Amino acid sequence: MTATHASREASTTPQPTVVRPYGDMTGDGMVQLSFTLPVKHDKRAEGAALQLAGKMGLSPALLVHAKAMGPSHTFFIVYGSVNHLVDLAAVEVVERDFPLLPAKDVNASIKKTLRRPLVVVGACIGTDAHTVGIDAILNIKGFAGEKGLEYYSEITVVNLGAQVLVPDLVEAAREHGADAVLVSQVVTQRDAHIHNTTQMSAAFREAYPAGEVPLLIVGGPRFEEGSAAKLGVDRIFGKGTTPGEVASYLVHALCTPTPPERKSA
Ligand code: B12
Known part of the structure; x- marks a missing residue:
């Protein structure tokens, strides 16, 4: 056949x-x-x-x-x-609720709505040293044939690397005026990914006035889909995520005329 x-x-x-x-x-x-x-x-x-x-x-x-x-x-x-x-x-899935955009449309949307580069600060927090995942999203070389966020002319990337302490992440986010904070958690032993993420989102809510918390995104292969609200973050990205999906989500969340309601603010 x-x-x-x-x-x-x-x-x-x-x-x-x-x-x-x-x-x-x-x-x-x-x-x-x-x-x-x-x-x-x-x-x-x-x-x-x-x-x-x-x-x-x-x-x-x-x-x-x-x-x-x-x-x-x-x-x-x-x-x-x-x-x-x-x-x-009876199977429940979290469907992507935003369109996938080519890089040129991502750049154009940021330029038109923010009129300045969109700033993302990324890190692996806690004791987690697995940087391959966050680097796949952020580094120019990218992942699965797609260039990382560093490739986008309208996105400024600050990659803090591995084992970053939450207070240092909050400080870096403030210093760079982060629009979005991208955190990677790969190790799940003793639910470290849950504890670290919850601690991180709480620290941002404490450090920023309500409504001004940067968009909080976490990623890693073993997060439960649909648990973003419980962890106090805006979005979770799992296994196989590509940089284009993340860039498209950033535009959806931060560059639409009336951005969708945010959970972390
Ligand atoms: C490479 C690797 C290492 C390297 C890491 C090198 C580095 N610089 O990253 C080294 C050798 C250092 C290492 C060390 C350890 N590792 Co290790 N490691 C791996 C391995 C083999 C691959 C991980 C990887 O690179 N995947 C490829 C990337 C591209 O995939 P990813 O991380 O899932 O990322 C994708 C998505 O999840 C998502 N994503 C991830 N983060 C983010 C963030 C954002 C913001 C977004 C949007 C998306 C996103 O996008 C990415 C692209 O699609 C895995 C096993 C496996 N096959 O997965 C074990 C594994 C993760 N390691 C494990 C363990 C236990 C360890 C050690 C504790 C071992 C030890 N006893 O010393 C240490 C811990 C070190 C530490 N302090 O963290 C366990 C974790 C088990 C668990 N349940 O937590 C695994 C699963 C192996 C196993 N089966 O036991 N490891």
């Missing part, structure tokens, strides 16, 4: 609303799961892994891989069938 035929067929075939995972055959429910148990690798450890898989609803479950991780831990991969059904109608 040619690609054209395949896509035409896909668009006319009604999509099921209830689905099961797919392994070898449609609807066989097969899933693969990996985890580590704090036990040394032996037969008992393998039995423990299968017991866990069974309790998680995998039946039958096969142990396909077990490897000692040091003297007292074992890593497992199990493969098995689950009975659970997925109701596609």
